[in-house]
Amino acid sequence: MSDRLKGQVIAITGGAAGIGLAVANAAVREGAKVALIDLDGDLAGRSAGALRKQGHEAAGFGADVTNAAGIAAALDSAGQAVGPLSGLVNNAGIAGFGSVHEADPKAWDRIMAVNVTGTFLASKAVLPGMLARRKGSIVNFGSVAGVVGIPTMAAYCAAKGAIVNLTRQMAADYSGKGVRVNAVCPGTVASTGMGQQLLGSDTSPETQARRLAKYPIGRFGNPEDIAEAVVFLLSDQAAFVSGAAFAVDGGMTAI
Ligand code: NAD
Numbered sequence: 001m002s003d004r005l006k007g008q009v010i011a012i013t014g015g016a017a018g019i020g021l022a023v024a025n026a027a028v029r030e031g032a033k034v035a036l037i038d039l040d041g042d043l044a045g046r047s048a049g050a051l052r053k054q055g056h057e058a059a060g061f062g063a064d065v066t067n068a069a070g071i072a073a074a075l076d077s078a079g080q081a082v083g084p085l086s087g088l089v090n091n092a093g094i095a096g097f098g099s100v101h102e103a104d105p106k107a108w109d110r111i112m113a114v115n116v117t118g119t120f121l122a123s124k125a126v127l128p129g130m131l132a133r134r135k136g137s138i139v140n141f142g143s144v145a146g147v148v149g150i151p152t153m154a155a156y157c158a159a160k161g162a163i164v165n166l167t168r169q170m171a172a173d174y175s176g177k178g179v180r181v182n183a184v185c186p187g188t189v190a191s192t193g194m195g196q197q198l199l200g201s202d203t204s205p206e207t208q209a210r211r212l213a214k215y216p217i218g219r220f221g222n223p224e225d226i227a228e229a230v231v232f233l234l235s236d237q238a239a240f241v242s243g244a245a246f247a248v249d250g251g252m253t254a255i
Helices: 018-029 041-053 068-082 105-133 154-177 193-199 205-212 223-234
Strands: 009-013 033-038 058-062 087-090 136-141 179-186 245-248
Touching: 009 018, 009 068, 009 105, 018 033, 018 041, 018 087, 018 193, 018 223, 033 041, 033 068, 041 058, 058 068, 068 105, 087 105, 087 223, 105 136, 105 154, 105 179, 136 154, 136 223, 154 179, 154 245, 179 223, 223 245
Parallel strands: 009 033, 009 087, 033 058, 087 136, 136 179, 179 245
Antiparallel strands: none
């Protein structure tokens, strides 16, 4: 353990499981206090309890990031329980399949709402406090799907592309006011709920080899790979980094 996030209080949406929980684990190891905010409030509470048992300061809250009042109330409770927020990780996201000509408009709306509107609403809720303190770091979750087009993932690619450019826009507004805003753009992380959904049931060696051929590094990511990048962006080591779309994808978007 080192102290890269000592003194920081970080809220993580979608923090109850998957990559969000890996970010929480990495953040507390670096000295941060964390608030886990998730649609699954029970799981957020249990995940925070597990962190407390290891001696860390953590609290869990239930909220849907698409509900403006709900996410604002959860972030407010988080600030009161754990301390004034210095960091926000907009990790909550959902994926789905469908090319434009066959996509379900309701599924499109939900994917845009959770990923894009959720990032907007949670950021909107924490920014007044961060700006007043002139201290903050926001890390948004893009994806390789926000950088290149992925067949049959119209809504998800549109949503992640929007997040990448919203990140740049927010950096333009807030970097001079003490708040840095960056995005991570992960490649496939197979072990999470979403990773399993994306890879589906075809685990044949041929399919696996075809998928891995897109990854020069020769493997998919794990949640800890992504968490390390998020910790860096949250930390003062990234003091001159704002508006970045940080690829954490084993070279997938380099080829
Ligand atoms: P996951 O499905 O395993 O976990 C997502 C968490 O977000 C869950 O705990 C879920 O309950 C929560 N959540 C979902 N909708 C929510 C809502 N409306 N409000 C609050 N919480 C909500 O997903 P993951 O693989 O850990 O992905 C985390 C982030 O990383 C997402 O933004 C995802 O798009 C991105 N990402 C994932 C991969 C991958 O391959 N897994 C690749 C690139 C980017």
